Each structure stands twice: as C-alpha cells, then as structure tokens.
Amino acid sequence: MILADLSHAVMRQRLCGTGLVLKIGPFAFRIISPIPSLHADLAVLYADYPLLSDDQFVDFTVTIASGTGWHRWFHRQAVFCFDGSDIFVPLPQDHAFPLLEWAMNWCISMHAHQYLLLHSAVIERNGCAVIMPAPPGSGKSTLCAGLVHRGWRLLSDELALISLTDASISPLGRPISLKNQSVDVIRNYVPKAVLSKLVRETSKGSVSLLKVPTEHLRRIDEVARPRWVIFPKYVAQSSAQLTPRSKANSMLELGRNSFNYMVLGHTGFNVLSQVIDACDCYDFEYSQLDDAVAVFDALAKQKVRA
Amino acid sequence: MSSTLLERVWVAPDTLPTLTLKEWELVLGQARQARLIARLATHFLDRGWMSDVPDGPRRHLASALRLAERQQHEVRWEVDCLCRALRPIEGPVVLLKGAAYLMADFSTARGRLFADIDLMVPKPQIDAVEGALFAAGWICDEQDAYNQRYYREWMHEIPPLRHVQRNSYIDLHHTITPPTSRFHVDGAFLCSRVQPLNGYPGLFVLAPADMVLHSAVHLFQEGEFGHGLRDLLDLQDLLKQFSWQPKFWPSLLERAQELDLGIPLYHAIFHITRLWGNPVPEPLRTGIEAMGPSTLARLLMAWMLGLALKPDHPSCDTRWTGLARWMLYVRSHALRMPMRLVVPHLLRKAWMQRFPETKST
Numbered sequence: 058m059i060l061a062d063l064s065h066a067v068m069r070q071r072l073c074g075t076g077l078v079l080k081i082g083p084f085a086f087r088i089i090s091p092i093p094s095l096h097a098d099l100a101v102l103y104a105d106y107p108l109l110s111d112d113q114f115v116d117f118t119v120t121i122a123s124g125t126g127w128h129r130w131f132h133r134q135a136v137f138c139f140d141g142s143d144i145f146v147p148l149p150q151d152h153a154f155p156l157l158e159w160a161m162n163w164c165i166s167m168h169a170h171q172y173l174l175l176h177s178a179v180i181e182r183n184g185c186a187v188i189m190p191a192p193p194g195s196g197k198s199t200l201c202a203g204l205v206h207r208g209w210r211l212l213s214d215e216l217a218l219i220s221l222t223d224a225s226i227s228p229l230g231r232p233i234s235l236k237n238q239s240v241d242v243i244r245n246y247v248p249k250a251v252l253s254k255l256v257r258e259t260s261k262g263s264v265s266l267l268k269v270p271t272e273h274l275r276r277i278d279e280v281a282r283p284r285w286v287i288f289p290k291y292v293a294q295s296s297a298q299l300t301p302r303s304k305a306n307s308m309l310e311l312g313r314n315s316f317n318y319m320v321l322g323h324t325g326f327n328v329l330s331q332v333i334d335a336c337d338c339y340d341f342e343y344s345q346l347d348d349a350v351a352v353f354d355a356l357a358k359q360k361v362r363a
Numbered sequence: 364m365s366s367t368l369l370e371r372v373w374v375a376p377d378t379l380p381t382l383t384l385k386e387w388e389l390v391l392g393q394a395r396q397a398r399l400i401a402r403l404a405t406h407f408l409d410r411g412w413m414s415d416v417p418d419g420p421r422r423h424l425a426s427a428l429r430l431a432e433r434q435q436h437e438v439r440w441e442v443d444c445l446c447r448a449l450r451p452i453e454g455p456v457v458l459l460k461g462a463a464y465l466m467a468d469f470s471t472a473r474g475r476l477f478a479d480i481d482l483m484v485p486k487p488q489i490d491a492v493e494g495a496l497f498a499a500g501w502i503c504d505e506q507d508a509y510n511q512r513y514y515r516e517w518m519h520e521i522p523p524l525r526h527v528q529r530n531s532y533i534d535l536h537h538t539i540t541p542p543t544s545r546f547h548v549d550g551a552f553l554c555s556r557v558q559p560l561n562g563y564p565g566l567f568v569l570a571p572a573d574m575v576l577h578s579a580v581h582l583f584q585e586g587e588f589g590h591g592l593r594d595l596l597d598l599q600d601l602l603k604q605f606s607w608q609p610k611f612w613p614s615l616l617e618r619a620q621e622l623d624l625g626i627p628l629y630h631a632i633f634h635i636t637r638l639w640g641n642p643v644p645e646p647l648r649t650g651i652e653a654m655g656p657s658t659l660a661r662l663l664m665a666w667m668l669g670l671a672l673k674p675d676h677p678s679c680d681t682r683w684t685g686l687a688r689w690m691l692y693v694r695s696h697a698l699r700m701p702m703r704l705v706v707p708h709l710l711r712k713a714w715m716q717r718f719p720e721t722k723s724t
Contacts, residue, residue, distance in 0.1 A: 085419075114384040114419030118392070140392045141677040170426040320433045 061104040069096055078115055080107040082229035082277060083218065084169070085114065086161060090121040092135055095153040098253040102232050102268045117164040121157050123150065139164065152256050155264045158234060162215055165229075166316035172227070173219040173328045174316040179212035179226055180204050182357045185284035186226050188217055188336070190314040193261065196291030196343070199239035202267050203346035204353055206247045211273050212281060216316075221324055224331040225280040230273060232266035240265045246346055285356065286311065286338040297348035299339040299356070307338035366638060367679045369393040372406060373596065373639050379412050387420040393674035397592045398476050400424070401431030405474030427474075434477045435465055441480055441531050442466055446563045448499030452492055455557050455567045457483040459536065459577065463568040464597070466560055471600035479523065479532035485554050486537040493521065493535065500526050501533055509711065517543055517700065517708075519550075539577045543700045546580055548622050553577075571605045572618040579631040580624050583668070584698055588688060591672040599635050602642045612643070616650050625654030630664055634672060637665075667691050 060068065060079065071077040072095075076087035081103075088099070109115070117139070124134025124147045133150035136143050137160040144163060148156050166174055177190035178201040187209075191197035198214055205211040213229035220227065232253070235243055240263065243250055251268035286307050287299070308329055312318045318325045343349040368390040372380055382390060394400040404424035407413050413421060442462060449456050457463075459481035464472040484492045493503075505511055505522035514522045520536040538550030557567035569577060578601065582594040605611040619625045632651050635642055643651055655661055670687035673679040696705045 112384065114417065115388055116419065116423070118388070140396045141675060141680075142396065168423065168426055170429045171422050320430055322433050322436065324429075 058108045059105050060100070060108055063108065065096075065100065068100060072096055072099075075111075076118060078109040078111070078113070079103060080109055081161070081231060082213075083227050084116045084165065085109055086164075087115045087118040088121075088157065089118065090153065090157070091123055092121060092150060092153040094151055094254065095121055095135075095157060098154040098266070099157070101251060102253055102266055105269075105271045105274045117161070117168070119157065119160045119164060121153050121160065137163075148259075152259055154253055155234070155256055155259055155266070158232065158266060161231070165216055165218075169218070170317050170320055171221065173217075173221060173318065173321060173325055173332075175217040175219065175311055176215065176314045176316060177217045177311075178214050179217045179228075179281075180209040181212055181226075181228075181281040182209050184281055185357070186212060186281035187285045187287055187353070187356075188226075188283055188311070188332070189287050189289050190311055191289050193236075195289060196239070197289050198233055198235055199242055199291070200289050200343065200346070200349055202233045202235060202239070202243045202250075203246055204350060205233075205270065205273065206250070207350045207354075209353065210276065210281075211269055219283070219328060219332060220280070221321070221328055224283060224328055224335065226283060227280050228273075228277050230269050230277050232268055234261075235265050235267055237262040242346070243267060283332045283335050284337070286333070286336045287341045288339070289341045289343065291344065292342045293344055295342045295344045297341070297343040297345065297352045299341050299352060302338045302340050304333050304336075304338055307336075308333045367393060367673050369397060369399065369403070369674055370592065370638050372403065373599075376406070377410070379410070379415055382420075384417060384419065387417065389676075389678045391420060391423050393676045393679060396589070396676045397674040398590055399474075399593050399596070399674075401427040401476055402474035402593070402596070404428045404431075409473070431474050431476055435472070435475070437531070438462055438465055438477050438480060441526075441529075441533075442563065442566070444499065445480070445482070445496065445533065446566055448495050449492060450565060452484070452488060452495055452565065454485050454488050455554050456492070456565055457554065457557050457567045457569060458560065459483055459539070459569070460581070460597075463574070466563070466566070467568050469600070469604060471597045471604075479534055481534045481536065483536040483538065483550065483553070486550055489521065489535065489537055493524070496524055496533065496535070500528060502527055507715075509715070513708065517541060517704065519544075540580055540584060541699045543704060544584065545698045546584060546624055546627065548580075548624070552622065571601075571608065571611060572615040573622075575601050575605065575615060576619060576622060576624045576628060579627040583627045583630050584695055588671040588691065589675055591668075592674060595631070595634055595638070595672060598631050599639060599642060602635070606642070606644075612647050616647060616654075619654060626656050629655035630668065633661075633665060634668055637669070 068077060072088060073091050076089040078085060078087045120138040122136045122138055124136050134147040135150045135153040135156050136147045137145050137156055175188065175190060177188050178197050180187050180201060189197055189201065201214050211230060212226055213231065214233040216229055218227040218229055240255060253266040255263055255265045257263045311329060368386055391400065394403045404427045407416060407424060416424060458466055461475050461477055462480045465475065501524040503522050504525050511522060514520065519538045519541045520534050524533045524535060538548055540546050540548050553569060553573050556570040556573060558570060560566040560568055575598065578594060578598050582591060619628045629651060632643060667687040667690055670681065670684045671691050
C-alpha cells in the first residue's frame with residue numbers, strides 16, 4: 058500500500074494523531090504534523106512511497122509542530138521536534154514542508170552511521186553511480202534534476218548512503234530540492250515536473266521540491282556501484298566539459314563533504330578509498346542542461362574502465 | 364511511581380529485556396535523550412545479546428557504538444594533547460567525571476558519549492593553566508563582560524575553552540561546587556588526596572570517595588537533568604567498583620561528613636536503591652540514613668527527583684514532570700548562590716536574553 062491509496066481524511070487524521078509511517082529509502086519515518094500546507098505537499102510529493110503498518114519498527118519520528126510561543130498570535134511558526142526536543146530554530150509556518158525535508162536529512166546524517174554519509178547527489182545508469190558532491194550554488198541539484206529526467210536514475214539529491222561492507226550506494230529516493238532560478242529552469246526543462254509549492258525567503262532563498270519519478274521509486278532497493286566522482290559547477294556561457302581530477306584530491310574533498318567521515322575513523326577511510334579506487338574523478342563545468350546530458354550519456358557508454 | 368523502559372534495563376542487568384518493536388522505538392528515544400544510547404548498546408554487546416536484537420533497533424545500537432568509540436578515541440587524543448600542554452604547570456591537573464572514568468579504565472566509561480573534558484587545578488594555578496592551554500590553542504569564546512565576571516567571581520569554573528582547530532571543549536575548574544554554594548567544597552582538600560593517572564605524568568584523578576561525592580553533588584546541584592539518569596548509573600558503577608576496596612564505604616561516609624556532602628550522597632543512594640536495589644553494606648545503612656535531610660525535605664526531593672531523573676522524553680512525562688523539573692531548577696539556583704546574589708543574577712540574565720546587546724566595536 059502506498060500513500061496515494063489513503064484518502065485525504067485518513068492521511069490528515071494520521072498526521073494529526075499518532076503519525077503517518079512511510080518507508081523512505083532504507084529508513085522508516087513516522088511523520089506527525091498538524092500543519093495543512095505540509096499535508097498538501099506531502100500528499101503530492103510522497104504519493105508513491107510505501108506505507109508501513111503500525112507494528113513495524115520506525116527509525117525516526119519527525120514532528121513538525123505548530124509553534125506554541127506568544128508569536129503564534131501574529132506570526133505562525135513551524136518547529137521540528139525530535140524525541141521531545143526542538144532541534145532547529147522555529148521557522149515561519151509556510152516553511153513547514155522544506156523544514157520536514159531538512160529534518161529528515163538531519164535525522165539521517167546525525168544517526169545513520171551504518172553508512173558512510175556524503176553530502177552529495179547520486180545518480181545511476183546500468184548499475185554504475187555518479188557521485189556529485191558540490192557546495193550550495195554550484196548547480197548540483199539542477200544538474201541532478203535534469204539528468205534524472207533524461208535517462209539517469211535518482212539515488213539521492215543530498216545524501217550518498219555508502220555501505221561500510223561493500224561500498225555500494227543505497228538509494229534514498231527523496232524529492233530534489235530546487236532553489237531560486239533553478240525552479241524555473243527545471244519547469245521549462247521538464248514540463249511534466251511535479252513540484253511542491255514554492256516557499257520564498259528561506260535561509261536558502263526560494264525553495265521548491267521536485268517529485269521523484271515513480272519508476273525510480275519502484276527500484277528503490279536496487280543498489281549501485283560507485284563508478285564516477287564528478288564535481289559539477291554551473292558557469293554561465295561555458296560549454297559542458299569534463300576535466301580529469303586527481304584521485305587524492307577528490308578523496309580529500311569527499312571526506313570534507315562527509316557528515317560522518319570522522320565518526321567512522323579507520324573504517325571511513327577504508328570505505329572512501331574503495332570508492333575512490335573504483336571511480337574516475339572529474340571536475341565538470343556546464344551552462345546548458347542539454348549539453349550536460351550529452352556529456353553524461355557519453356560517459357555512460359564507456360562500458361568498461363580504461 | 365512506575366519506572367521507564369530505559370530505567371528497567373538496569374533493574375535486572377543479566378536478564379535479556381524482552382521488548383516489542385514499539386518498545387524498542389521508545390527505549391531508543393529515551394536513551395538518545397538521556398545520552399545513554401551507546402551505553403545501552405554496550406550493555407547488550409557485553410552480554411552477547413546483540414544477535415538477539417531485531418534488525419531495526421540493532422542498526423541504531425551499532426551506530427551509537429561507532430559514535431561512542433570515535434568520541435572516546437578523540438578524548439584520549441585530547442588528553443594526550445593537554446597533558447603535553449600542561450607539562451610545565453606546578454601542582455596536580457585533575458581529570459573529572461567522564462574523562463577521568465575513561466582514562467582510568469573504569470567500567471562506567473563503556474559506551475559513554477562526550478561533549479567536553481572537565482579539568483580541575485588548584486585555584487592559584489588557574490591563570491597559569493589557562494595561559495598554557497591558550498598557548499596550545501584553547502581559547503575562551505565568552506565575549507560578554509558580565510558572564511566573564513559571573514564565572515570568574517562566583518563559579519567553580521572559568522568559561523568553557525574551545526580549541527581553535529579541533530573545536531574540542533575544556534571546562535576548567537578550581538573546585539567541584541561554586542564557592543557561594545550551600546555545599547561549598549575547598550578544592551585544596553580534594554587536591555590533597557588525588558591519585559596519579561598511569562602513563563600521564565602530571566595528570567591525576569580524584570580519590571574514590573571524592574569521585575563518588577563529586578558525582579553525587581553534581582547530580583543534585585545541577586538545575587538541568589538531561590544527564591541525570593546517566594549520572595546515577597555512573598554512581599552505581601563507581602560504588603560497585605570501589606566496594607571491592609576494603610574500607611571504601613567507611614571512608615566514603617567519613618569524607619561525606621568532612622566535606623559536608625552527606626545530603627547529596629543520601630539522595631543519590633536513595634534513588635539508586637529505588638531504581639536498582641540497595642548498594643550499601645548493611646552495617647552502614649543507618650549511617651547513610653542519618654545523613655539525609657528532614658522528613659519533609661526527603662519526601663519532597665524523592666518525589667521531584669523521581670520525576671526529573673526520568674529520561675527527558677515525551678513517553679516519560681507525567682503532568683507533574685514539568686513542575687518538578689522547574690522546582691529543582693529553582694532549588695539548584697538557591698543552593699548555588701544566596702538570594703542576594705541569585706535574584707539580581709537571574710534578572711540580569713533575563714534582561715540580557717530579552718534585549719541582546721548589539722556588538723559594540
């Protein structure tokens with residue numbers, strides 16, 4: 058059973074009551090929130106995610122509560138609570154849905170040390186994964202969103218979940234977070250794109266989340282092998298171009314982009330070495346998504362490693 | 364008062380708890396809030412029970428173990444660094460609480476999570492130690508003049524020191540309770556009995572009785588109880604471990620009287636007994652009883668602490684928990700400072716919070 062099978066009334070009742078339990082990638086999340094704008098976006102963006110019954114183990118219970126301070130009388134707020142503690146500063150209530158996304162990222166990155174966690178997008182083709190780490194503003198999410206609508210499968214837009222035993226990457230399959238101009242870029246590039254309501258003036262600017270293609274969610278249990286590490290960068294007017302990058306430097310940069318590389322110590326080093334050994338590393342500049350898609354498709358055609 | 368799932372794990376420590384998946388969720392949440400999740404994990408690991416834990420919760424326990432292992436590795440490294448930095452300092456440098464348990468290889472350090480390292484030095488050495496730590500990269504981030512003065516004049520520690528590169532924190536103390544406290548302890552008394560730490564010249568830990576009394580006074584003088592249950596488990600472990608030393612118990616009672624810390628010791632033992640059974644040898648029970656406060660204070664404290672020591676998790680809250688925590692918070696301030704100091708201080712803090720000063724240049 059998936060979320061879309063529930064009537065709105067039942068979904069709302071669960072969200073306002075004991076919680077709605079969804080299987081999201083390898084994790085089970087219980088979501089509790091009385092905030093209507095969150096319900097509306099959740100119903101659309103998470104429509105295809107499996108519902109779990111109440112007797113299954115839930116990894117993280119995320120509550121996006123309505124603020125209770127004296128603020129509420131003139132300025133409604135949304136608060137992320139975990140285990141009864143408020144985690145982030147309260148945000149305006151219309152930020153509730155992006156807040157839910159950030160809260161889920163927080164839960165995973167603070168607790169899921171069964172994986173090496175990289176702050177990175179990951180896409181896949183023919184079982185081979187591209188790891189795309191990049192600082193905010195580099196056009197990582199835009200590129201990722203473009204590619205997953207042109208033949209690449211989305212594993213994750215934010216978090217690479219790398220197995221500590223065999224360095225395979227597990228899909229997380231959550232909506233892609235688009236910011237500012239990239240919202241319109243993707244609307245034009247993918248006319249059938251399903252997006253959450255645009256939220257303005259967040260700490261990251263205007264944010265809208267892009268629904269994951271349904272067929273990608275059907276393959277959510279299929280892991281992929283790391284094959285490329287590509288550091289993307291949007292440069293206006295540039296032609297799409299891959300430049301080889303040293304493995305040593307790429308490894309350092311991935312370590313720096315990790316949420317728990319330090320926590321995992323020696324194990325983290327070994328897993329990251331395995332990843333880097335298996336990957337060709339590049340810097341990538343682009344300005345047009347179509348050109349980028351052509352470059353990535355050419356990459357995917359190199360069947361065997363040189 | 365019913366005990367929580369987490370408290371119950373240590374009631375029958377050698378019986379595998381049978382928990383439904385729902386109960387596992389609760390116990391993991393309670394353990395996260397009480398900062399006991401890695402300790403819970405070692406409890407299962409040490410008894411060979413990991414394979415009995417269902418997959419879902421086992422992943423969380425294993426994950427917590429990784430975190431604790433790493434933090435302990437880092438604390439050992441930090442202690443190495445500060446040992447080197449403080450080599451020129453005259454007089455003992457004493458590790459307190461978690462860092463002491465870890466470096467002295469006490470069982471209670473198993474699965475402990477760390478936020479900072481607590482150090483104590485004789486009061487006349489504070490400036491020299493702060494200087495030596497500064498030279499090694501630990502700086503004081505506290506910019507506010509009032510807070511600086513509050514710490515240095517009224518508290519038993521200086522503001523936290525942060526390492527500029529590694530972001531590790533040191534709390535530097537000159538005694539274990541504020542000088543204005545109802546339970547004031549002269550740091551020199553404690554330093555006179557410290558015990559050297561093997562392999563770390565210049566570093567020491569408190570004597571067993573003092574270690575127990577510090578843990579007890581810390582637990583019951585703190586205004587916040589986020590770590591309450593963990594501190595109580597520490598105490599239970601310390602008592603078990605030291606019980607093997609002949610004369611430990613008589614020396615504990617004697618020292619409690621000498622330092623005037625009988626009341627915190629009484630409360631600590633009361634709650635250990637309530638939750639996990641009596642740790643005190645029979646002949647000394649009356650001695651501990653005699654240290655307690657008046658009957659009314661006993662009843663009130665038993666009730667308040669019973670609620671406040673539960674994990675700070677929604678599943679443990681009763682309608683009275685908030686009130687009990689608030690009363691203990693007020694009590695902690697009343698104990699730490701006399702009214703003529705605490706009232707202006709709290710007013711000042713409230714003002715500072717409401718109207719944060721714009722940074723003056």
